[in-house]
Amino acid sequence: MKAIREARGISLRQLAKDIGRDVGFLSRVEDDKQGAGDETLRRYAAYLRVPIRAITHKETSRDQERPGSPHREHPH
Incomplete structure (x- = not known):
């Protein structure tokens, strides 16, 4: 989460203000x-314009099979 936010040049304080969460809470998350609830994760991801799985590091088998994924098996 933090790496994506920082790579986009967004301060924790600004993110917290814009998604309506406490800066200390987001820092701990x-x-x-x-932990953070689903609504906080949705707001965080939407603000950064990334899928929730990008900030939670949870992938499903379908995510691993999408075109261009390094996990996808290529037919021979």
Whole structure:
């Protein structure tokens, strides 16, 4: 989460303000010291314009099979 936010040049303070969450709370979430609910994750991902799986690191088998994925098996 933090790496994507920082790569986009967005401060934690600005993100917290824009998605209506406490900066301390988001800091703990980014540092894996506290969990976040679905609504917070949706707002965070939407603000960064990424799928939720990009910030939660959860992939399904379907995600791994999408075209261009390094996990996709190529037919011979």
